[in-house]
Amino acid sequence: MSQPLLEFDRLRVDFDLPNGTVTAVKDVSFTLRKGETLALVGESGSGKSITSTAVMGLLPELARATGTIRWHGGSGDENLLTVNRKRLRAIRGNEISMIFQEPMTSLNPMHRVGRQIREVLHKHTPLRGNNAYLRVVELLEQVGIPEPKRRIDSYPHELSGGQRQRVMIAMALACEPQLLIADEPTTALDVTVQAQILALLKDLQARYGMAILFITHDLGVVRHLADSVCVMQHGEIVEAGATKALFQAPQHPYTQMLIDANPSGHKAAVPDSAPVLLTAQHIGVRFPITKRLFGPNRYFEAVKNIDLTLRKGQTLGIVGESGSGKTTLGRALLRLVKSHGNIHFDDIDVGQLDRAGMRPLRSRMQVVFQDPFGSLSPRMTVGEIIGEGLRVHQPLLRRAERDDQVIQALEEVALDPAHRHRYPHEFSGGQRQRIAIARALVVKPEFLLLDEPTSALDRSVQMTVIKLLRDLQQRHGLTYLFISHDLAVVRALADEVIVMRQGEIIEQNDTQSLFNAPRETYTRELMRAAFLDSPAA
Amino acid sequence: MLSYTLKRLLQAIPTLWIVITLSFFLMHLAPGGPFDGERQLPPEIEANLLASYGLDKPVWAQYFTYMGNLLQGDLGPSFKYKDFSVTELVAQGFPVSLELGMWAIGLALLVGIPMGVIAALKRNSTVDYMVMGTALAGVAIPNFVIAPLLALVFGVFLAWLPVGGWNDGHWKNMILPVVALSIQQIAYIARMMRASMIEVLGSHFVRTARAKGLSEIAVIFRHALRPAMLPVISYLGPAIAGIITGSVVIEQIFGIPGIGRYFVQAALNRDYTLVMGTVVFYGALIVLFNLIVDLLYSALDPQIRYDNE
Numbered sequence: 001m002s003q004p005l006l007e008f009d010r011l012r013v014d015f016d017l018p019n020g021t022v023t024a025v026k027d028v029s030f031t032l033r034k035g036e037t038l039a040l041v042g043e044s045g046s047g048k049s050i051t052s053t054a055v056m057g058l059l060p061e062l063a064r065a066t067g068t069i070r071w072h073g074g075s076g077d078e079n080l081l082t083v084n085r086k087r088l089r090a091i092r093g094n095e096i097s098m099i100f101q102e103p104m105t106s107l108n109p110m111h112r113v114g115r116q117i118r119e120v121l122h123k124h125t126p127l128r129g130n131n132a133y134l135r136v137v138e139l140l141e142q143v144g145i146p147e148p149k150r151r152i153d154s155y156p157h158e159l160s161g162g163q164r165q166r167v168m169i170a171m172a173l174a175c176e177p178q179l180l181i182a183d184e185p186t187t188a189l190d191v192t193v194q195a196q197i198l199a200l201l202k203d204l205q206a207r208y209g210m211a212i213l214f215i216t217h218d219l220g221v222v223r224h225l226a227d228s229v230c231v232m233q234h235g236e237i238v239e240a241g242a243t244k245a246l247f248q249a250p251q252h253p254y255t256q257m258l259i260d261a262n263p264s265g266h267k268a269a270v271p272d273s274a275p276v277l278l279t280a281q282h283i284g285v286r287f288p289i290t291k292r293l294f295g296p297n298r299y300f301e302a303v304k305n306i307d308l309t310l311r312k313g314q315t316l317g318i319v320g321e322s323g324s325g326k327t328t329l330g331r332a333l334l335r336l337v338k339s340h341g342n343i344h345f346d347d348i349d350v351g352q353l354d355r356a357g358m359r360p361l362r363s364r365m366q367v368v369f370q371d372p373f374g375s376l377s378p379r380m381t382v383g384e385i386i387g388e389g390l391r392v393h394q395p396l397l398r399r400a401e402r403d404d405q406v407i408q409a410l411e412e413v414a415l416d417p418a419h420r421h422r423y424p425h426e427f428s429g430g431q432r433q434r435i436a437i438a439r440a441l442v443v444k445p446e447f448l449l450l451d452e453p454t455s456a457l458d459r460s461v462q463m464t465v466i467k468l469l470r471d472l473q474q475r476h477g478l479t480y481l482f483i484s485h486d487l488a489v490v491r492a493l494a495d496e497v498i499v500m501r502q503g504e505i506i507e508q509n510d511t512q513s514l515f516n517a518p519r520e521t522y523t524r525e526l527m528r529a530a531f532l533d534s535p536a537a
Numbered sequence: 538m539l540s541y542t543l544k545r546l547l548q549a550i551p552t553l554w555i556v557i558t559l560s561f562f563l564m565h566l567a568p569g570g571p572f573d574g575e576r577q578l579p580p581e582i583e584a585n586l587l588a589s590y591g592l593d594k595p596v597w598a599q600y601f602t603y604m605g606n607l608l609q610g611d612l613g614p615s616f617k618y619k620d621f622s623v624t625e626l627v628a629q630g631f632p633v634s635l636e637l638g639m640w641a642i643g644l645a646l647l648v649g650i651p652m653g654v655i656a657a658l659k660r661n662s663t664v665d666y667m668v669m670g671t672a673l674a675g676v677a678i679p680n681f682v683i684a685p686l687l688a689l690v691f692g693v694f695l696a697w698l699p700v701g702g703w704n705d706g707h708w709k710n711m712i713l714p715v716v717a718l719s720i721q722q723i724a725y726i727a728r729m730m731r732a733s734m735i736e737v738l739g740s741h742f743v744r745t746a747r748a749k750g751l752s753e754i755a756v757i758f759r760h761a762l763r764p765a766m767l768p769v770i771s772y773l774g775p776a777i778a779g780i781i782t783g784s785v786v787i788e789q790i791f792g793i794p795g796i797g798r799y800f801v802q803a804a805l806n807r808d809y810t811l812v813m814g815t816v817v818f819y820g821a822l823i824v825l826f827n828l829i830v831d832l833l834y835s836a837l838d839p840q841i842r843y844d845n846e
Contacts (some may be wrong), residue, residue, distance in 0.1 A: 056748055092750035105741040108760050109840055119759075120749050155839040171749070 005179060005211050006032040006055070007070040013050050013235075014064045024050045024063070026235045034178070037205065037212040039222040039243070041258070042232035043458040044429075048215045051232070052181050055080055055213070056098055057088050071096075073178040094124040097172035101184035103165035107156040113167045114140075114152035120174040139170040144200060161322075162193035169200065176208050183215045190321035190485065195529035198225060217458060219258060220530070223247060231255045261459040263466055263492035267315055269510055270495065274311040277447060277479050278333065281307050283341035285325070285332050302328040303339070304503040310447070315473065315480040317494030317511070319487055319526070325503040326483045330449050333481065334365055345447070363393040366440035370452035372432035376424040382435050383420035386410070389443040409438040412475075413468060430461035434468065441472065451483045466492060487530045491515050499523050538835075542828065549824040556820045557813070561603065564812055565596050571616040571807045590616065592809075603813065612817065613810035617803070623814035626799055631818070634788070634795035636706060638781040640715045642773070645722035650769065652723070653730020654762070660735060668727065675724030684717040684790045701792040714791045718780055725776070729769055737765040767838060774830035778823040 013025040025047040032038045040048040054065050057080065069080040073095045078087070100106045108116060117136045121127045127135055133152075140148035143166040156164055165185060172180055182201065186194035198221065205212055214226060222229055223243060230240040231254065239252040250256045285303040303325045310316055320326045332339035335350060335358060343350040345361060353361070366389075369375040376385055386406045390397055397405075407417040413434040424432055433453055440448055450469070454462040466489065472478060484490050490497060490511075497514045499507040499522070507520045518524045572578060572586055587593045591602055606613060612623035656668040691713060692700030704710045737743060738761055746760040785797035796815060803811035835841045 058744060058747060089750040089752060092748055094750055098748045100741060100745065102741050106745045108742040108746070108764075110763055110838060111760075119751070123750050157840045168745070171745075 002034040002036065003072065004031045004070075005034045005036075005072050006213070007068075007072075008051070009068045009070065011051065011054060011065065011067040011069060013047070013054060013059065014066075015060075015062050016064060017062065024235050025054070025065075027067075028232075028235075028237055030230050030237065030240060032179070032211055032213055035205075035209050035211055036228065037214060037226045039214045039216060039226035039229045040232060041216060041219065041222055041229055043217055043258075043460060045234075046232040047235035048232045049183055050235075052098075052183050052213060052215050055181060056092055056096060057081075058098075090124070093120050093172075093177075094175045095177055096179045096181065097175070097177045098181040098183065099165070099168045099172050099185045101187050103161050103168060103185075103188060106168055107164055109156055112153050112155055113159070117167070117171045117174055120171055124175045135174070136170075139174055140167070142173070142204065143167070143170045144196070145170070160193075161189050162197065165189065165193075165197055166200070169197075169204070173204060173208065177210055179211045179213065180205075181213045181215070184217070186221065187216070187218070191487075191529035192321065192525055194221075201225070219247075219459075231258065257460060261463055263463065263488050265470070265492050266511065267470075267493060267495045270311050270313045272311075274313055276309055277312045277314075277346060278310040279308070279342075279344045280333055281342045283307070283329065283332055283339055283343070285328050285337055285339045302503055303332060305341075306503075306505055308498065308505075310479055310481065312446070312479055313473070313477050314496065315482055315494045317490035317497040318481065318483045318500060319485065319490050319497060320500035321485060321526075323502075324500040326500050327451055329500070330367075330451055330481055330483050334367060334449055336367070359392075363389070363443040364445050365447040365449070366443065366445040367449040367451065368433070368436045368440050368453045370455050372429050372436055372456060373424075375436060376432060376439075378424055381421050381423055382410075382427075385424070385435065386420070386439045386442050389439060393443050405442055406438075409442040412441060412472065413438045428461075429457050430465060433457060433465055437465075437468065437472070441476075444476075445478070447479045447481070449481045449483070452485070453482075454489055455484065455486060462489065469493065487515075487527060499526070538832070542832070545828050545831070549821075549828075552824060553817070553820050557604075557607070557817055558600070560816045561600055561813060562596070564807075564809060565599075567807070569807050571809060573807070590614075607817065612814040615803075615808055615811045617806045617808045617811070623810050626811060627796060627814055627818055630794060630796035630799050633703065633706070633793060634781050634784055634797055637711070637714055637718065637784055637787075637793065637795060638777060640711060641718035641780050641784075642722065642777055644715060645719040645726055645776075646769075648719075649723040649726030650730050650766070652727035653732075654734055654757070654765075656727065656731040657734035657738065657765075658757070660731075665731075669731065672724040672727045675720050676728070678720075680717050680721055681786045681790065683720055684714070684787055687713050687717050688791070701790075703793045710791075714784075714787050714793060717790075718784055718787050722776055722780060725772070726769055729772060730765065733768045734761065734765040737761045740764075763837065767834065770830060770834050770837060773833075774827035775823075777826045778819070781819075781822065 008028050008030050011025055011028040015022045015024055028051055040051060042048045053059050055069055059065060065081050070077050071080050114136050117139060118132050121132045121135060136152060137148045140151060145151050145163060145166055186197050189197065216222060226243045228242050229246050230237045233254045239255045247259065250259055283303060283306045286299040286301045288297045289300050306329060318326045328337060331337045333343060383406050386409055387402050390402050390405060406420055410417040410420060415431060415434050427435065454465050457465060473480060482490060482494055494511050496510050498505050501522055507523050518527060572583055591599060615621050615623055615626055618626060652668050656665045659665050688700045691698045698712055699710050702710055743756060743761055746756045784795060785800055788795040788797040789801060799811060800815045803815065
């Protein structure tokens, strides 16, 4: 066994808030050895990110850390919580570097990427001028940026999310650190990009022999990458061990729950005799890219010539990566964005209707959005949010009757109706998504557009929302159009799946056949990247 | 960039047209006329005067005449300053106002930005509360209160500086009006700078900069300052326009021969052409400064490019 590199001994982090002290991390002890990959796993709020930022002395101002974090990477061993600022700055970016969850915002938007990498070299190495330039090019090449000599002069916004994360990695590796802390580095990326970044990290680790402290909520990633795992819950490590042993025989109930939290179950297909609820033909959506004073505008074709049919009681899943047009297609079907083509809902030609004509249909087709934090008005109580649809569609309803229906809707989504006078910020992410579903259900729709309704939620919370959606479908015979980038969730909920890429349908089949025998290379790639090919998933 | 500039200038035409038209008719709605003095003029002389300036015609006809002349760049003669055209008066007063305004804006940036940055770095400390308290007072006290107070203290009691006059822009004459003009702007800029600096210091790329091992000075000057200044830059357009129009009061108090003083006197005298001339000029100025600021903004922020080609 190799030598210890980083040792946590009873790390504790408290936040001194105006209304008392909150303990975010309690008695965390573990050891990371040279060249090893250790994963800190947990759901949001478990304290895993706080633990990792304590290493670099990057804790928020209100935080107070006690205990020790021993670092053996320098000349002697030292406690990172007590070293002086100068020494800490010499460690940061040099002996220990860090990459973050948010590739879109972690780079300075006003500096060219080459300059941002060169800055690390200037700080920690004697490389200057052309030598520094050559090293930056070499680093960009190593992290797989195409045409590094041209890209060195790009601004971050000119790169894709995956490329920005590669630049972050190049910056982190510039001084060949002994430890790389990776805080959810692939969470914000598409699955195929995630797979590329993980492979890159593994490859670079082998080349540089560095240790990796990997913070993630994604057990699929852990299984493929980590040598050992620490599972965190409520600021404490509840279980630790070698990855293989831990996955085979999890001891703690929370670990078991995390491992079992993969969406399971299947939906039976509706018979072909089921009546058709919605048909769409030749649907296309385009957005102007440039508006020019003279000459024609140029357009971006977000959705190209798509046909689909939904039968009553069906769940049609649409999967695809960001930019594939799946959300735009969903919105076009509900006439939330302008499109061309024909849409029929229950034999009504939706395309012929004006705004007022659409209104009675709106109560029959409802939508639940991805972001449970942004899609509920923070200034309205939950009761008002849910009741608003009733005010519009059933204006003659008396207040008491409306209140009854709001209570009923909340009961349907298993929330306490007594909480209807509270505001959205008083609820957790999962509860907010239930509120969003109740808001859609209260007007008794037949068709629900679910746009990534589980993507912002922890796996264990996802499970309960999926179960809820399933129950509601059975109880009310609802028809779903389920949009997601998460193949595991789609597999559990949909009876038919469409795979989209660059605005087009690549593959369409019933769920079983599509997942058992994908025809297209791209579909297979998506499934491999989502770790759906691994036996235990 | 060129096509964007052109587009913005074209868009300014309807804006200016609305401003001009509204002011024209509002001005004629106001009671009184340019030749109503203390002493009643004999009716035949007044009729002659009105006829010679075209004021005997219906208002809409005057409007079309005015617009026609304006399109040819002719702002007309002043009714009160005989022998001067409005263009001459504006050309005389504007350089003075501009000089005053630019010094004031320069001072406001020079003092306001560091104040905001220091407050942000020491946030929720005594320093922060003192800086922000001063700034709040600066916002709250109008400049027509500050100006006479400054003149009283530094001009009368201490007798360090002249209480008024321009003296061809001697620096001693400029200090008090420049300070009086800039105090409110300093306060605004400091408050804005503090808020945006706090936001930027909490951003992900500043965390990245710290994680690279950079010193706090490098983090602030190399990474945080420029993005934090963007809101201040976008405020500069209206601020410059505001400072030049705001100098109406200051110029009056300190007796400075700028364009602002003409504006007030022209309005009181019903000197129609001079009022219109200053309105047109101010309007064009505001449009122009806003455009300059937007172009500057795009030069500072690489994410904003006005042409995709």
